Amino acid sequence: MHFKDFKNIILKFNEYDLPGHELLLKIAPPSRIKHLKTNKIPINSKLASVLLLFYPDSNNHTRLVLILRNTYNGVHSNQIGFPGGKLESTDKSYFEAALRETNEEIGVLKENISYVGQLSQVYIPPSNFNVFPFVGFCNSKPKFELNKVEVKSILEPTLDSILKCSISQSKVIINDKLQYVPSLVLNKSVVWGATAIMIHEFRLLFKQMINS
Numbered sequence: 001m002h003f004k005d006f007k008n009i010i011l012k013f014n015e016y017d018l019p020g021h022e023l024l025l026k027i028a029p030p031s032r033i034k035h036l037k038t039n040k041i042p043i044n045s046k047l048a049s050v051l052l053l054f055y056p057d058s059n060n061h062t063r064l065v066l067i068l069r070n071t072y073n074g075v076h077s078n079q080i081g082f083p084g085g086k087l088e089s090t091d092k093s094y095f096e097a098a099l100r101e102t103n104e105e106i107g108v109l110k111e112n113i114s115y116v117g118q119l120s121q122v123y124i125p126p127s128n129f130n131v132f133p134f135v136g137f138c139n140s141k142p143k144f145e146l147n148k149v150e151v152k153s154i155l156e157p158t159l160d161s162i163l164k165c166s167i168s169q170s171k172v173i174i175n176d177k178l179q180y181v182p183s184l185v186l187n188k189s190v191v192w193g194a195t196a197i198m199i200h201e202f203r204l205l206f207k208q209m210i211n212s
Contacts, residue, residue, distance in 0.1 A: 050084025107145025
């Protein structure tokens with residue numbers, strides 16, 4: 001999709017209701033379904049924010065930024081996700097946290113990011129994080145500077161590939177066990193869990209905006 005067309009559509013984001021948790025069940029791993037159905041978040045959960053950041057490539061095709069996290073001693077080691085992280089006491093809002101983390105992880109300046117809106121919060125049981133996802137865009141391709149401690153590489157799937165991608169079952173390792181989970185395959189990489197849930201909610205909403 002041409003970036004100009006994307007902007008014309010996405011700027012209507014807040015005129016639409018979010019699809020809701022019930023429509024996200026088909027993309028959720030088995031361990032997440034209970035939380036999506038009840039929408040109950042533990043009171044001791046940690047808070048975090050992430051950013052779905054869109055931008056135009058050199059051909060004005062709309063792309064989304066995903067990151068491949070480095071290998072480390074943690075539950076999200078070597079997984080694909082969005083730039084983002086834990087809320088700090090100095091952050092004035094959840095969106096400010098997402099902007100700060102995006103700058104720290106991939107070097108995009110916050111003044112180059114335009115706010116669009118917010119998706120449904122997603123609770124992640126393995127790490128006990130309650131994540132607030134935001135949508136934003138840059139009017140030109142950002143100059144990425146990766147924090148090599150945290151980020152191994154970035155993926156830049158086109159919006160068209162995201163909208164066309166079907167949900168499949170993929171093998172992933174969870175708690176040292178090989179399991180099948182619903183997933184999206186983008187740029188030959190398996191995206192699952194909270195990241196896939198957020199992408200799926202975005203595309204459900206975006207398709208509704210296109211078709212209305």
